Amino acid sequence: MSIKLTVNGETRELDIDPDMPLLWAIRDHLQLTGTKFGCGMALCGACTVHIDGKATRSCVTPVSAVQGRQVTTIEGLSTPAGRAVQGSWIGLDVPQCGYCQSGQIMSAAALLAANPGPSDADIDSAMAGNICRCATYVRIRSAIHQAAQQLSAGGRPAQG
Amino acid sequence: MYFRHIEAATGKGGAGSSAELTRRQFLKFTTLAGSGLTLGLLLPGCGPRPGAGASAAAGPLAMPFVRIAPDNTVTVICKHVEAGQGVWTGLPAIVAEELDASWEQMRVESAPAQVPLYRNLAFDPLGATAQLTGGSTATANSWQQLRAAGATARAMLVAAAATEWGVPAGEIKVSQSVVAHSGTGRKATFGELAGSAAKQPVPARVKLKDPGTFSIIGNEKLPRLDARAKSTGKQQFAIDVMLPGMMSAVVMRPPRFGGKVSSFDATRAKAVPGVVDVVQIPRGVAVVARDMWSAKKGRETLSVTWDESAAEKRGTTELLKEYRTLAHGKEALTVIQAGDADAALAHAARRVEAEFEFPYLAHAPMEPLTAVARLSPHKCEIWAGCQFQTADQAAAAAAVGLKPEQVSINTLAAGGTFGRRATPDSDYISEVASIAKATGGKYPVRLIWTREDDITGGRYRPLNYHRITAAIGKDGKVALRQRVVGQSILIGTPFAPLMVKNGIDPTAVGGNAAEQYDLADVHISWSQPQVGVPVLWWRSVENTHMAFSKEVIIDELAQIAGKDPVEFRLSLLGKHPRHAGALRLAAAQAGWDRPFATGKGRGRGVAVHESFGSVVAQVAEVTVSGNKIRVDRVVCAVDCGIAVTPDVVRAQMQSGIGYGLSAALYGKITLTDGHVDQSNFHQYQVLRINDMPRQIEVYIVPSTNSPSGVGEPGLPPIAPAVANAVRAATGVRLRTLPFDLAAARGAKT
Numbered sequence: 001m002s003i004k005l006t007v008n009g010e011t012r013e014l015d016i017d018p019d020m021p022l023l024w025a026i027r028d029h030l031q032l033t034g035t036k037f038g039c040g041m042a043l044c045g046a047c048t049v050h051i052d053g054k055a056t057r058s059c060v061t062p063v064s065a066v067q068g069r070q071v072t073t074i075e076g077l078s079t080p081a082g083r084a085v086q087g088s089w090i091g092l093d094v095p096q097c098g099y100c101q102s103g104q105i106m107s108a109a110a111l112l113a114a115n116p117g118p119s120d121a122d123i124d125s126a127m128a129g130n131i132c133r134c135a136t137y138v139r140i141r142s143a144i145h146q147a148a149q150q151l152s153a154g155g156r157p158a159q160g
Numbered sequence: 161m162y163f164r165h166i167e168a169a170t171g172k173g174g175a176g177s178s179a180e181l182t183r184r185q186f187l188k189f190t191t192l193a194g195s196g197l198t199l200g201l202l203l204p205g206c207g208p209r210p211g212a213g214a215s216a217a218a219g220p221l222a223m224p225f226v227r228i229a230p231d232n233t234v235t236v237i238c239k240h241v242e243a244g245q246g247v248w249t250g251l252p253a254i255v256a257e258e259l260d261a262s263w264e265q266m267r268v269e270s271a272p273a274q275v276p277l278y279r280n281l282a283f284d285p286l287g288a289t290a291q292l293t294g295g296s297t298a299t300a301n302s303w304q305q306l307r308a309a310g311a312t313a314r315a316m317l318v319a320a321a322a323t324e325w326g327v328p329a330g331e332i333k334v335s336q337s338v339v340a341h342s343g344t345g346r347k348a349t350f351g352e353l354a355g356s357a358a359k360q361p362v363p364a365r366v367k368l369k370d371p372g373t374f375s376i377i378g379n380e381k382l383p384r385l386d387a388r389a390k391s392t393g394k395q396q397f398a399i400d401v402m403l404p405g406m407m408s409a410v411v412m413r414p415p416r417f418g419g420k421v422s423s424f425d426a427t428r429a430k431a432v433p434g435v436v437d438v439v440q441i442p443r444g445v446a447v448v449a450r451d452m453w454s455a456k457k458g459r460e461t462l463s464v465t466w467d468e469s470a471a472e473k474r475g476t477t478e479l480l481k482e483y484r485t486l487a488h489g490k491e492a493l494t495v496i497q498a499g500d501a502d503a504a505l506a507h508a509a510r511r512v513e514a515e516f517e518f519p520y521l522a523h524a525p526m527e528p529l530t531a532v533a534r535l536s537p538h539k540c541e542i543w544a545g546c547q548f549q550t551a552d553q554a555a556a557a558a559a560v561g562l563k564p565e566q567v568s569i570n571t572l573a574a575g576g577t578f579g580r581r582a583t584p585d586s587d588y589i590s591e592v593a594s595i596a597k598a599t600g601g602k603y604p605v606r607l608i609w610t611r612e613d614d615i616t617g618g619r620y621r622p623l624n625y626h627r628i629t630a631a632i633g634k635d636g637k638v639a640l641r642q643r644v645v646g647q648s649i650l651i652g653t654p655f656a657p658l659m660v661k662n663g664i665d666p667t668a669v670g671g672n673a674a675e676q677y678d679l680a681d682v683h684i685s686w687s688q689p690q691v692g693v694p695v696l697w698w699r700s701v702e703n704t705h706m707a708f709s710k711e712v713i714i715d716e717l718a719q720i721a722g723k724d725p726v727e728f729r730l731s732l733l734g735k736h737p738r739h740a741g742a743l744r745l746a747a748a749q750a751g752w753d754r755p756f757a758t759g760k761g762r763g764r765g766v767a768v769h770e771s772f773g774s775v776v777a778q779v780a781e782v783t784v785s786g787n788k789i790r791v792d793r794v795v796c797a798v799d800c801g802i803a804v805t806p807d808v809v810r811a812q813m814q815s816g817i818g819y820g821l822s823a824a825l826y827g828k829i830t831l832t833d834g835h836v837d838q839s840n841f842h843q844y845q846v847l848r849i850n851d852m853p854r855q856i857e858v859y860i861v862p863s864t865n866s867p868s869g870v871g872e873p874g875l876p877p878i879a880p881a882v883a884n885a886v887r888a889a890t891g892v893r894l895r896t897l898p899f900d901l902a903a904a905r906g907a908k909t
Contacts, residue, residue: 017433020453028408028451033400034393036575037452038526039611043841046526074393089391093383093807096815097244098390099397099526099575124850131841133526133576134244135818137852139811 003063007032008076018064023047025063026073034074034102038131045130048103049073055110057129074102081112084147092143096134104130108144117148219355221316224277225309226255228317232337232351234259235267236306239278239291240298241547241581242268242386243525243574244815245871246808247298249384251306253805254299257376258310258369260334261350268385273549273569281305286658292548294582294697296772296869299804303866311366313357317350320357324348371864377804384808386573397575398530398544403604406532407436408452409595410459410608413444416471416834417618418692421445421464428461436603438462441594442559443587448599452608472692473834476623480517482689483625483645487515492643492685493663496674499681504639508631512716515627517896518646518705520620520829521698522844527575529609529617531592535560535601540567544589545574547581555586559593567593578699578819583619584653615844616836620829621698622647622668623691626709632721638732639681642709644669647695648688667697671706671771671876676739677714677732693831699819700872703771704879711767711880712895715887725766725884726752736770738799741861742777743768746797749859750779761785763889767877772869774800775861776813780853780881784889787901791821791882793855796874801865809870810858816874817856822847824879826898 003014005022007030014029021040026032026049035058038046042057049058050072058071077086085108088094095101104127111118111126118126123144132140221228227235236255242248252266271278275289282297283290314334321339322329325346332341340347376382389395414420424445426438434454439446445464449455486492505511531544533556540560546552549569557564574581581588592607599605609617624646631639648665650656659666664686674682698704718728726747733740747753747766756764761784768777781793796813803809826845830837838844883894892904 016451017453017457020451024451024453028453031402033396033402036397036526037399037528037608039841041611041840041842044526044611086391090383090387093387093811095244095384095387095390096246096811097242097526097574097576098386098395101390102393105391120854127849129848131526131846131848133524133578133819133822133846134815135822135847135852136811136815137818137847137849138814138856140849141854 004067005030005063005071006069007071008073016063019062022049022058022061022063022066022071026058026071032073032075036099036102038100038103044100045107046100046103048106048130050106050110053110053113055107074106077106077109079109079113080151081147082109084150085109085112085143088143088146088150092139092146094136094139094143096136100130100132104132104140108140108147111144112148112151116151118144219358221313221354221357223309223313225306226259226313228313228350228354228357230351230354232265232349233267234261234265234337234350235269237271238268239271239280240293240302241270241545241571241574241577243293243545243547243577243581245298245812246384246805247293248386249382249808250299250805251302252385253376253382254303254306255310257374258307259314260337262336263376263382265337265350266385270571273546273553273567275550278549288655288658290548290550292550292582294547294579296774296872299867300773300869307368308366311368312363315363315366316357316360317353319360319363320353321348323360324356371802377802378806380806382805382807395573397527398532398572399527399575399608401532401543401572401606403532403534406604406606407448407450408455408608409446409448409592409605410452410455410610411441411444411446411591411613412459412462412464413613413617414466414468414471416468416473417694418471419466419468420470422467424462424464426462428463429458432458432461437599439595439598441591441598443591443594446591446595446598448595448605456610471834474691475832475834476520476830479623479689479691480625483623484515486645486687486689487625487627487643489687492687495664495669495672495684495686497683498674498679499639501639501641501681501683504633504637504681505629505631505641508633508639510720511629511631512713512720513629514709514713514716514893514895516625516705516709518624518708519827519897520623520693521823521827522615522620522829523578523580523698524614524844524846525574525576525578525580528611528614529581529588530607531589532604532606533592533596534604535596537601538562538566540593540596541570542567542589542593543570543572545577545581546571546589547574547577548583548586551584552586552589555590556593559590560597579697579701580619583696584655587619611841612839615829615838615840618694619696620693621704622649622695624705626705628709628713630713630717632717633681637680638677638717640673640679640713641683642672643685643687644706645687645689646705647691647693649695649697649701651688667701669702669706671703671710671769673710673714676710676736676770678735679732700771700816700875703769703872703876704823707767707769707771707876708880708883708897711769711877712883715765715880715884716893729766729768738775739768739770739777742775742797742799745859745861746777746779746795749797749857750795752779758889761889763885763887765881765884765886765888767880767884769873769876771873771876774798774868774870774873776873776877778817778877778881780878780885782882782885782889784886784901787905789825789882789886789899789901791853794853794878794881795857795859797859797861798874799861799863800870800873801863801867803860804867806860809860812870813858813874814856816872817878818847818852820875820878821851821882824882824897824899825851828898
């Protein structure tokens with residue numbers, strides 16, 4: 001069946017099962033591999049993308065449900081919050097194995113877009129759906145705070 | 161994995177020694193490098209033409225561990241897998257230091273599978289020639305090797321400049337990747353000199369730097385080389401490999417360990433759109449499809465009949481009952497015995513008797529096991545986050561019927577491993593190669609384990625049961641008797657003949673109290689139950705359980721003695737100065753000597769443990785509310801010899817603490833009638849950000865010793881430090897993992 005997907009501003013028509021989770025359409029059919037498979041049950045957050053700007057687990061979102069909506073993956077992340085988050089992630093050397101970090105960054109960018117000055121408790125609450133087995137959590141908290149400060153200061157992110 | 165008794169051979173030479181790489185050794189390396197990598201370097205009489213400038217000799221300087229390109233990049237060829245532990249930063253730092261390179265020009269790539277060139281030198285004393293990453297040995301075994309590699313390349317660059325400029329080599333200085341001669345004012349970049357450096361003779365000896373002059377090694381601000389790729393979605397893992405025409409595969413495996421395929425019906429699976437093949441392989445039945453989703457759907461409709469005649473059908477409740485019986489029985493192997501523990505304990509006025517339970521644990525790396533294979537008549541290519549290239553190459557070769565040298569291994573970044581990707585039989589590599597073989601190499605194939613495959617797939621940290629009796633005798637000396645009951649990881653693998661001595665598996669019982677404290681009367685024994693659940697090294701291996709019972713018992717002995725837990729430990733560490741040093745540093749930074757406000761469920765505890773050649777001490781502060789344990793602060797001190805990349809060391813301590821807390825608070829695999837009860841993260845819970853301590857401070861003990869382990873040693877002390885803190889807060893003794901305060905309170909009464 002033909003499915004029309006708009007990912008990172010580009011619309012593509014794919015002949016795939018409408019029940020196919022967005023994750024596998026993005027990865028296997030659009031070859032955008034920054035979004036990761038971790039659990040398939042929306043338990044770990046590795047597959048997090050933005051749908052109309054909202055952090056969403058692509059592993060349980062059927063492609064049929066996102067037709068006509070804007071999907072953003074890590075490859076297309078270009079919001080001010082997204083760039084600030086990526087800059088602080090690099091600056092603080094957050095990643096270890098790095099596998100979960102696309103999902104972490106997508107969740108963090110969505111958090112900052114909704115809440116520009118999150119507390120530790122806000123961060124814990126917003127990020128609890130994203131598992132990191134390397135336990136980079138201490139640096140994730142620091143990097144979100146740093147990105148928030150940068151955004152509020154109106155400064156340009158150092159990198160991203 | 162790590163093997164305590166090879167520690168003496170790994171990097172104990174002292175960092176200050178000016179170790180030299182002899183020409184003979186270098187020729188051995190380079191000759192083995194093969195495939196044109198280094199031949200130009202070794203041809204005799206190929207010095208630069210007189211008068212030729214750098215441009216006339218443009219080309220790379222290519223050596224087994226370092227390649228300098230005309231574009232001025234320096235690429236370190238890394239024989240170890242980067243799985244988060246930071247080798248893609250730490251190993252380039254060692255080379256960059258001796259080379260006097262600037263950090264910006266450093267690059268890193270994975271070495272091919274090739275022994276003996278890229279073997280892990282830590283295993284040489286065992287007589288094992290294996291390329292593998294394990295036992296927190298990557299930095300330790302590479303230390304002298306990569307310093308020599310960097311110094312050799314530097315010497316050849318200097319020699320090239322001296323020849324071209326007609327000046328004495330001794331007058332040439334190298335700094336920040338610029339080679340310069342002040343007398344003539346000439347200077348050149350590494351890239352400009354690389355081609356002519358390649359034609360210089362390999363120096364017979366190179367002098368290594370005085371560690372006092374290091375500026376890259378030990379640099380607090382050295383950024384990770386992989387941080388950008390891993391923050392932008394660009395880092396390629398095995399699951400991201402996309403080859404033309406590639407198919408996706410999943411495997412249906414036996415529902416019980418030890419089961420086998422009896423027969424299967426693929427009719428319905430083959431009818432699923434996108435499914436292209438259903439094939440039997442030695443470990444199950446593979447469904448191959450044009451994408452992962454179709455493969456998964458195909459597997460759901462697959463009907464397999466299993467032969468479970470040899471399968472393990474016991475559950476963990478029955479196993480624990482048997483373990484308890486073994487813990488109280490007479491049959492056991494003596495691991496270590498000194499003095500007369502039985503007599504000392506018999507005469508002691510107050511004894512501590514305790515039994516400990518440790519569950520099976522899955523590694524659950526975030527990237528599930530994944531591998532890609534491409535097979536042609538005379539060649540098999542593998543892409544994976546390989547942790548044990550030598551075994552992986554052999555397993556793939558056996559599966560497809562080729563020779564190991566016909567199998568090329570492309571080691572990619574691994575999305576975590578914690579030991580899981582190093583299996584003696586290369587389970588998942590063997591599977592993908594078998595699928596490629598069974599499908600005739602028609603297409604490249606990518607095998608992905610789903611999370612359910614991972615959690616139910618075995619290779620767990622072994623279930624363990626410890627029984628300890630300990631006491632302080634009239635003379636003030638500690639007596640301790642411990643029975644460890646747990647499966648062997650090594651027996652039955654090719655490692656056994658090399659490492660199992662007198663029947664004792666060091667990865668079952670290492671890190672015990674007799675090794676780590678000065679004990680007068682001690683007897684440690686081990687019973688090995690026969691169980692069909694496959695087990696494996698799990699980050700810090702035996703130390704995950706051995707450190708726990710040891711540090712909890714020592715703490716209880718301190719209480720009996722009416723002594724401070726830190727002071728009591730120090731009194732038993734006279735022969736362990738590094739333990740004492742780390743413990744003192746952690747205690748000082750935690751403010752241990754200052755009063756700690758208890759009440760409102762607050763408590764603090766301490767633990768110290770050596771593993772993989774490093775000593776780590778941790779102080780944990782907790783708040784207990786009802787039956788909920790919250791770890792507020794951890795102060796960690798680590799003695800890992802020279803800290804090559806201190807920020808990576810800090811990250812690894814944080815990581816070990818988080819991974820260890822995950823096991824302390826949540827981790828548990830159970831079986832019922834041989835079936836694993838957990839399947840995904842809703843049942844096999846792991847630590848999330850809301851349970852990560854808000855405050856973790858890491859202090860590195862200054863040291864001039866060669867680097868020792870970092871990836872694993874941060875883990876063992878955290879669970880006992882937290883248990884000791886909970887006991888201080890509540891009086892409740894936590895002896896079963898994961899912690900269940902409600903159950904422990906019940907047991908107390």
